[in-house]
Amino acid sequence: MxxxxxxxxxxxxxxxxxxxxxxxxxxxxxxxxxxxxxxxxxxxxxxxxxxxxxxxxxxxxxxxxxxxxxxxxxxxxxxxxxxxxxxxxxxxxxxxxxxxxxxxxxxxxxxxxxxxxxxxxxxxxxDSLLFPAAVRGLAAECGRRAAPAPAWVNRLTGREADVLRLMAAGLTNAEIAGRLAVGPATAKTHVAAVLAKTGARDRTQAVIAAYESGFITPG
Incomplete structure (x- = not known):
């Protein structure tokens, strides 16, 4: 590119x-x-x-x-x-x-x-590619295969936890910034911190980890 x-x-x-x-x-x-x-x-x-x-x-x-x-x-x-x-x-x-x-x-x-x-x-x-309608199916499948909560769950700050929930809802960085009333650069920094703490390669893997750990539950 x-x-x-x-x-x-x-x-x-x-x-x-x-x-x-x-x-x-x-x-x-x-x-x-x-x-x-x-x-x-x-x-x-x-x-x-x-x-x-x-x-x-x-x-x-x-x-x-x-x-x-x-x-x-x-x-x-x-x-x-x-x-x-x-x-x-x-x-x-x-x-x-x-x-x-x-x-x-x-x-x-x-x-x-x-x-x-x-x-x-x-x-x-x-950026995000988990559209809200599609996330429901992913959430249900993750829920059926949920694993014990890993240590990273307790290492997230309150703001990082909010960001992960919004990522799971399919929001882009720009939409996360708007929802949390922060600048785009700040939202990007929070997303990067979430990826680092969950050990995820990208946003999709972070969302899967969130459901599998029980941090987010289907429904």
Missing amino acids: SDGTVRIVIADDERMVRTALRVILDAESGLEVVGEAATGAEAVSVVRELRPDVVLMDVRMPETDGIRATERILATMDALPRIVVVTTFENDSYVYDALRAGAAGFLLKRAAAEDLVQAVRLVARS
């Missing part, structure tokens, strides 16, 4: 889906689809070769599914792309597993074109 253009790879076993996504994204300024893959194994190869900024990854594909492909990509590359899981059902347990594997967020296949474009732009700048 050195010239400001977000480079994208689309991985989906349906040619029609790949074509539709390409048409939508290539029509947008600053977005460019640089490659496609029809299987998980092919996705790993294409991503390693082209080194995109964002990968749209279907969960269920032949040979290697999107979860395993996500794990392999994130385990073997230095400059990590942001991987967005594209799925049919928001409460699919595969989505949870993909997020646990390191995907930055997920998007429903029935999402409107503008939501797709927004998702790619958001995730490219490492």
